[in-house]
Amino acid sequence: MNVHQNIKLIDGKATSARVLAEVREQVLALREAGIQPGLAVVLVGSDAASQVYVRNKVLRAEEVGIRSLEHRLGADTDEQTLLALVQRLNADPSVNGILVQLPLPPHIDEHRVLQAVSPLKDVDGFHSANVGGLAQGRDVLTPCTPSGCMRLLRDACGDLRGKHAVVVGRSNIVGKPMAALLLQADCTVTVVHSRSRDLPALCRQADILVAAAGKPRLIGADWLKPGAVVIDVGINRIEEDGRSRLVGDVDFAAALPLAAAITPVPGGVGPMTIAYLMKNTLLALDLQQQAALARPSQEHAPCLSLC
Ligand code: NAD
Numbered sequence: 001m002n003v004h005q006n007i008k009l010i011d012g013k014a015t016s017a018r019v020l021a022e023v024r025e026q027v028l029a030l031r032e033a034g035i036q037p038g039l040a041v042v043l044v045g046s047d048a049a050s051q052v053y054v055r056n057k058v059l060r061a062e063e064v065g066i067r068s069l070e071h072r073l074g075a076d077t078d079e080q081t082l083l084a085l086v087q088r089l090n091a092d093p094s095v096n097g098i099l100v101q102l103p104l105p106p107h108i109d110e111h112r113v114l115q116a117v118s119p120l121k122d123v124d125g126f127h128s129a130n131v132g133g134l135a136q137g138r139d140v141l142t143p144c145t146p147s148g149c150m151r152l153l154r155d156a157c158g159d160l161r162g163k164h165a166v167v168v169g170r171s172n173i174v175g176k177p178m179a180a181l182l183l184q185a186d187c188t189v190t191v192v193h194s195r196s197r198d199l200p201a202l203c204r205q206a207d208i209l210v211a212a213a214g215k216p217r218l219i220g221a222d223w224l225k226p227g228a229v230v231i232d233v234g235i236n237r238i239e240e241d242g243r244s245r246l247v248g249d250v251d252f253a254a255a256l257p258l259a260a261a262i263t264p265v266p267g268g269v270g271p272m273t274i275a276y277l278m279k280n281t282l283l284a285l286d287l288q289q290q291a292a293l294a295r296p297s298q299e300h301a302p303c304l305s306l307c
Helices: 012-032 048-063 079-091 110-116 128-135 144-157 175-184 199-203 270-306
Strands: 038-044 067-073 097-100 164-168 188-192 208-211 229-232 236-240 243-247
Touching: 012 048, 012 144, 012 270, 038 048, 038 079, 038 270, 048 067, 048 270, 067 079, 079 097, 079 110, 097 270, 128 175, 144 175, 144 208, 144 229, 144 270, 164 175, 164 199, 175 188, 175 208, 188 199
Parallel strands: 038 067, 038 097, 164 188, 164 208, 208 229
Antiparallel strands: 236 243
């Protein structure tokens, strides 16, 4: 969507459909060249929400022509077994992306498992090599939700340079990578969190406000600068008027008259996350192809220097 066309709602469903169509086209071209991209999704345990997320990811992969390999392990799976599976997937050339669905059961060290995933197959962008690469502004695999938010922002605002972006939340999954991507796009970035002082005043400085606190309707009209572009990452289930419903971290009804553009919940950031998982799978394949091309020349380098 474009702010300049006076359309206020940032439609994540429509944008994600466009991203998925782009991915589908690229997959078709790859298949014609004899290449079949593959995504492995690993689920440990029977957490109900995780099962839904995994099912949706697998379905979406199939829709765009990416081969999906589902690995479901019992809740009592030990860490060594999981690490061995990750190593097998790292070594499998038919697997281009590996996603380990979080959270893992408490007896498994999440960090150790995420570090075991090859950085070139790390479609979630959680490996420290990719986190570091993002901080350095290199072309690496970056987390799907913030990457999806950047697409929505680019479509809504066009040029992001010089805009003041305020990110509410500092998690490794959303807040921190979001701030890094905004910085890479030449925004002036402020990150605020649960210990920040006078949050409303800090947020009122934002040309772009990204809310990722996980607190229902935390951000009201008095937190917004008129004309701000608001990206609401929050997904919170609340009971209201005897009904269960999903709301964001932004009080949507209060923010709508003030914002230049705003994402709804649901239908905003949510669909972008899966779309960017598919995009990251193709990016991972590309990075693997580049690495494979670079390898022989490195192997020959000592020989050349001797010749
Ligand atoms: P998290 O709990 O890991 O982090 C929340 C962050 O918000 C923390 O850094 C904390 O300091 C900050 N925070 C908490 N309360 C605050 C307050 N009152 N004021 C200011 N800052 C506060 O959560 P997360 O994983 O980053 O997720 C955040 C939200 O985004 C959740 O609602 C989650 O469900 C949602 N989410 C959505 C998607 C998607 O695809 N749309 C993906 C990931 C997360």
